[in-house]
Amino acid sequence: LAVFLIAQPAAADPIADLSNQAGDEADAGKSRLEAADWQFRDGNVQEGCRIMEQARVHYETAENDMKVMDDMVHDPANGYSDDDQQKTMDWIHEQQDTLNDIAGKMSQTYFEKCQ
Numbered sequence: 001l002a003v004f005l006i007a008q009p010a011a012a013d014p015i016a017d018l019s020n021q022a023g024d025e026a027d028a029g030k031s032r033l034e035a036a037d038w039q040f041r042d043g044n045v046q047e048g049c050r051i052m053e054q055a056r057v058h059y060e061t062a063e064n065d066m067k068v069m070d071d072m073v074h075d076p077a078n079g080y081s082d083d084d085q086q087k088t089m090d091w092i093h094e095q096q097d098t099l100n101d102i103a104g105k106m107s108q109t110y111f112e113k114c115q
Contacts, residue, residue, distance in 0.1 A: 015069055015088065022065035022095065029058030033106065040113060049114035052106060059099055059106075066092045 032055035039048030073080045073088040080088070 015072055018065045018069045018072075019091070022062040022069070025058045025062035025065065026095070026099065029055045029062065029102075031055075032058060033102070036109075040109070045113050049110070052109065052114070056106060059102065063096070063099060066095060 032051055036048045036052035036055060039045075039051055069088060070092055072078055073085050
């Protein structure tokens with residue numbers, strides 16, 4: 001996930017913090033997923049499944065961070081402009097598309113190897 005920064009009110013640093021956190025979580029998930037793939041290639045299915053679960057937790061945390069961002073940017077009390085809302089939602093949707101693709105592949109791997 002790319003780091004995301006928008007023009008925002010001074011008190012709205014939580015959006016930037018959440019986008020950075022979501023990116024960090026997604027990167028950690030990617031790292032764990034790559035480690036799981038190596039375990040599967042080496043024939044260590046149980047270890048691969050265990051590590052893949054760690055990746056899933058990181059990706060889920062990233063998704064939750066994006067949901068919080070969505071709520072924050074659409075709360076009128078936070079003072080985001082329509083343009084800021086649109087930029088935030090465009091970024092969130094882009095990231096969700098990527099994460100949904102990864103989730104589909106992880107689900108397929110889980111059902112093929114971890115049941």
